[in-house]
Amino acid sequence: MAQQLKALKCEDPLPLNQSERLNSALISWFEEFGKNYPWRSTNDPYEILVSEMMLQQTQVSTVLERGYYRKWLERFPDFKALSSAAEEEVLRAWEGLGYYSRARNLHKIAIAVMKDFEGVFPSDLSLIEGLPGIGQYTAGAVASFAFNAAVPAVDANIARVLARLFEFTERIDTSGGQKQLWKWASGLVPQSGARSWNSALMELGQTLCKAKSVQCQECPAVSWCLSENPLELPVKKSRPEIxxxxxxxxxxxxxxxxxxxxxxxxxxxxxxxxxxxxxxxxxxxxxxxxxxxxxxxxxxxxxxxxxxxxxxxxxxxxxxxxxxxxxxxxxxxxxxxxxxxxx
DNA sequence: TAGCCGTGGCT
DNA sequence: TAGCCAAGGCT
The missing domain is CATH 3.90.79.10 (Nucleoside Triphosphate Pyrophosphohydrolase)
Structure with a gap:
């Protein structure tokens, strides 16, 4: 079956039947093994946005187990509450998470939602992406998770999964590499059920298709995967010296x-x-x-x-x-x- | 484009 | 252990 995927390495999107079979394999696996995070059991754009901002470059366990997410929602339950808070209090609630511009931007977003969008978070992708601190990934994540919009959201997990699935040996931290990943992701995302699809792909990268270890024998996508040595992918520039x-x-x-x-x-x-x-x-x-x-x-x-x-x-x-x-x-x-x- | 922005978990 | 990595975005 991997050969069938090989044909579409250059030609996207995937042949429809293959794309659908991969999709249903992933979704079935996710329904059985996917974790039930609090932001997965809500459609509230605010709750989902808070999770996405907190999770930027930050592990789920940090956000969840150390109580940041729960405490934040208790203190700032919606855009209105957050918009009227002092920035100092907002930063205090973020203390320990790092990358503090995320907190300042989330605060600015709340103010913008109240002022420019009459308190209602926009569902339009380009409007979402225009908000401070929201890039292509976070916009796609909120649009698909909150509104089930049929848009991709390529984070580090999905980038890794796609790089391996398609045996992508070029660097992914370049504009060209990113463009290719987003193209594949766009071709794969289903017209209905993007929410589950993006979650499933992400969960796969988080649990089975990890950076330092893989469990291919458990992987629902193994039949489609072109990667011979998954641990060598994706390719990125090494970190700067300390x-x-x-x-x-x-x-x-x-x-x-x-x-x-x-x-x-x-x-x-x-x-x-x-x-x-x-x-x-x-x-x-x-x-x-x-x-x-x-x-x-x-x-x-x-x-x-x-x-x-x-x-x-x-x-x-x-x-x-x-x-x-x-x-x-x-x-x-x-x-x-x-x-x-x-x- | 590449450097910068925090912190903690994992191997 | 020390480096690597994480549900990225901005400049």
Whole structure:
């Protein structure tokens, strides 16, 4: 049967009968083995959008088991509630998930939905894709999951499955590679049942057709799969080299208040952290603790010094312990404060 | 296009 | 263990 798929490597879409048989094999498998995530048992665009934003570059277990999704929906149950929240509270609810622009964009989307769409999330793909923080994947995911629109949604899982299914040996992290994957995905997505189809394909990549391991003998698509060595696919450029850097911050605690600095740049914007200082200015101060963490392509060693008589610089403010608990703070700094003052 | 943006789980 | 990876998007 793999030969039949081979014929359509160049010619898309798949011959109709093959496409339908693959579809029904996948759907049957998904109905039997697919996991019942909370966002799979709702049609609410808001609940689905929240899950999609949280799941960008983030594993399901993190979103689910650490309670982010449930707590978010309790605190911000719909677009209206989210739109009227302060950004600081929105970021605090996102704390620990990383990529904080996702939270700021989700907040902006809620405001746009209330202001520009009369509180109703648009079902039109191009309107969805025009919202901040929503690209081709997330637009396709929300359109198909919430509205069952017959559109593809190629995430890392589906990209891997398709690259193997079609033995695609070119790089997938280029515009050409992406274009090919989306073309295959468009040809395969059924006119009715796109919601289940996209879920099933994703689930396959998540459970059987994983990056580092495969279970082809369990795979419902094995008869169609052209890949001889699935673990060698997909092909991507390797990650940039990790650079070690030092970070020098102060823990200034006076009159039961802590000095914090607000991030204003592109990185972790809107989050509060321990104030950064030049290394030379710290001589003579007591080194309280050292915290190592990674961020993007850096391996950071954070050196925390105990400051005396510190004065607030630009973007710096004093906060009580109670206030600190409600401020959004990147995980490494929260960890340090927890060690020092149990916040 | 390639670099950037966080964090934690997995092997 | 240390690198790899994850329901990506923006610039």
């Amino acid at each position: 650079t070690e850097i030092q970070e020098y911050v102060v823990f200034a605690f006076e009159g039961k208040r802590v000095l914090l600095e607000k991030e204003t740049g592109r990185r972790r914007k809107g989050m509060w952290k321990l104030p950064e200082r030049a290394a030379e200015s710290l001589s003579g101060l007591n080194l309280l603790t050292v915290q190592k963490y990674g961020i993007t392509r850096y391996r950071v060693t954070m050196n925390v010094y105990e400051a005396k008589k510190e004065s607030a610089l630009e973007n710096e403010q004093w906060f009580s312990i109670e206030e600190v608990e409600n401020l959004p703070m990147p995980s490494p700094y929260r960890r340090v404060l927890q060690k020092i003052i149990k916040v």
